[in-house]
Amino acid sequence: MESTANNRVIHVRELVKKFGDFVANDHLNFDVYAGEIFGFLGANGAGKTTAMKILCGLQRPSSGTIEVAGFDVYKQSDQIKKNIGYMSQRFSLYEDLTVKENFQFYGGIYGLSATEIKDRTRQMLESLQMTTSADMILRDIPLGWKQKLAFSVAMVHRPKIVFLDEPTGGVDPITRRQFWEMIYEAASKGVTVFVTTHYMDEAEYCNRISIMVDGRIEALDSPAALKAKYNAATMDEVFIRLARAGVRSMNG
């Protein structure tokens, strides 16, 4: 993977987000490159979700320069939205619609044609091995499957970048593994994956990770480089060493 300005898909300089006196994001600086799996780590309340929402256009930054997919978040949020997929922390498909209907709805509002929707629905159901569940109401489907579906829905319009906010929370180890296989597959097709997680074993799967503490990025590098730098055997150790210094963390 080349890290040049040419294949840079996310560009963040001096991002600050304040809620009153509370500084959720304190002068963040980072770049993410095409096809990369970028892990965004931090304890609860460190400011990960806020930063991710700003990148997705769900929240406005207080200040800073931010470009996503080559577009400016202040002025070109519509273009950004066409190029990104997002899977929120909370499960956010419609529980009272069927698998197929969810695909149809999201495909439709992303402006896909009826045939595109049909083809992509079929493809996705096949790759998820859920063809027989197409007409099941989502409420009746186990959580792990739902998460995989939500990921597929976030990818329905073939975005350049996909944002995953703690996608594997509460999911069993086997499904987590399958989920990461899906992430790898997406990355191999050139999709940039921006993922937040609490699981340190998952952090090892990322190409690069950043660790946030109290709204600041304390470390940013490949897992191997970080372990070498902090002289730690696992990412767990690296994380705990950094996060322990935080004031807001660990109690929330």
Added chain:
Amino acid sequence: MRIIFYILQKEFRQIFRDKVMLPIIIVIPMIQLFILSYTATFEIKNTRLSIVDQDKSTTSRALISKFSGSSFFTIASYETSYEDGMERIKTGTTDQLLVIGKDTEKKLSRKEEASVLLVTNAINGSAASLMNAYASGIINDFNRFILEDQGPAGAVPALIAVQSRHWYNPKLDYKTFMVPGILVLLVTLIGMFLSGMNIVKEKEKGTIEQINVTPIKKYQFMIGKLLPFWLLALFELMIGLAFARLVFSIPMEGSVVLLLGIASVYLLVVLGLGLLASTVSDTMQQAMFISWFFVVIFILMSGLFTPVESMPAWAQNLNRLNPVAYFIQINRMIMLKGSGFQEVSGLFVALCVYAAAILSIAVKRYKKTA
């Protein structure tokens, strides 16, 4: 357009899939219409009357029989003294007390003036004045009867005979008066609550975030969200009108098309208010409470139950902001008087201005980034 189609498709799927809500949306309003039309009445029948007859004469018995013969009164008891009668009023076992004094017949036969005492429990003021009016009516009738009975024909002072004709509601049927108003109430509830709840539900479940990261335009989302309930409420109004016609035989003097046309603008106001409630709240509970607050004030001030004319001036001015009052007035005019567009155009323009204002505020307040 295609995007709006997909939102509509999704909304209708959700509405028709909900096996609890759908029957509620259709059946409950009909039950409300049925129950309210029979119960929301100002007529007072079977006023309980206690009588103290100290005269015990032919005349007093004739007066009493006038009361017992009236459908408005039932004789609750005969008491021997004023004190006993008052005791009954105090304990709430009677509503009105009629005291016919001693020597009433004697005085009348001497062509002197005689008087009776009427005591009314006036805890409910408007009910009391009605009971009083009914009782006075009976006594006045009786009075004329005595006058005619006593003197020779020429001696009776010529009275101005008043003949009443009640226009637009000839039988003074309260259902005729109430049903058009209650129909308005029903579409208001449907429009305001369902639209507001629907958007807040997406906020509560978190699905709104998923929509907010799509390039969907605000107006597309709004139309997709409001149109289903706009259609549903109009449909509901049509069922209600049919129900009013078939079950209550309420006349439809004016044009149904005109009524539905105005209703469609009125619903924009109501849906806009529901939308506004949803933009300021994060949970269904909050949205419900805000909507309830306004709906109760709107309804109580609307002239549905109490005449607007008897409200203080400031309240009448405040009522200019009450969309329910406008539409109830329009609905009664069209259904009962057969008013055409000319007569209701002033009120209609007011509704149009209101709809434009509310919708633009609501759309402005709704933020995709939140």
